[in-house]
Amino acid sequence: MESSAYGASLAGGDFDLIRFIMKPQTIVRFLCWLFSIIVFATITGEGYVNESSGTETHCIFNKNDSACSFGVGIGILAFLACVIFIVLDAFFPNISNANERKYIVIGDLGFSGVWTFFWFISFCLIANQWSKTTEEVAIVNTGDAARAVVTFSFFSIVTWALLTIFAYMRYREGVNEFDQGYTDPANDHNTPYPASSAYPPYPNTGPQGYQQSPFTPQNQEPPGPYQPPSY
Numbered sequence: 001m002e003s004s005a006y007g008a009s010l011a012g013g014d015f016d017l018i019r020f021i022m023k024p025q026t027i028v029r030f031l032c033w034l035f036s037i038i039v040f041a042t043i044t045g046e047g048y049v050n051e052s053s054g055t056e057t058h059c060i061f062n063k064n065d066s067a068c069s070f071g072v073g074i075g076i077l078a079f080l081a082c083v084i085f086i087v088l089d090a091f092f093p094n095i096s097n098a099n100e101r102k103y104i105v106i107g108d109l110g111f112s113g114v115w116t117f118f119w120f121i122s123f124c125l126i127a128n129q130w131s132k133t134t135e136e137v138a139i140v141n142t143g144d145a146a147r148a149v150v151t152f153s154f155f156s157i158v159t160w161a162l163l164t165i166f167a168y169m170r171y172r173e174g175v176n177e178f179d180q181g182y183t184d185p186a187n188d189h190n191t192p193y194p195a196s197s198a199y200p201p202y203p204n205t206g207p208q209g210y211q212q213s214p215f216t217p218q219n220q221e222p223p224g225p226y227q228p229p230s231y
Helices: 017-021 024-046 065-094 100-133 136-179
Strands: 048-050 056-057
Touching: 017 024, 024 065, 024 136, 056 065, 065 100, 065 136, 100 136
Parallel strands: none
Antiparallel strands: 048 056
């Protein structure tokens, strides 16, 4: 039986906070969490400006509200997903069921891959709309905020792509472990029950090992010749 499943040791070990924080996957996931906050907080706080001729606000990216809404949406969902997966990563070594580990790894792989693609779309959309922005007030007053959104959207593509690679490596590791004969302890019903040394097996004496019963009378006289009763 292998000593691990899907890249983590079997349940029962102590949680090492320092070791968990120093793992590359944890560091990259924390960066994803931080970049998502920067993107959606910047768009929410400084991504909308007023027109000089009125009070109505528009997105700083070429007045395309869809660009701002899309960036905020995937940023918030990425923030929540990072929190969930960080918690799952912390409890992952304490999950003894290999199938549950498999579902978590597949979920991480699928979500990371999809969000890498979404961040790529967001970056292309925001960068394209920003390049077309000609409003003087938007460029002067919110140029730094817009460039920060574009920059950290690009960084998010890289970090989520790394998470996808880490999840895929962990999934492949788990598949290889099962191919090599890993057996989930929770589902292993073929292992014979071990014999305990406290209860040795009853000796099979057979016909040759017959012993006299301990309850046989010791003073029993051997039977003599039969004599008929006298009348």
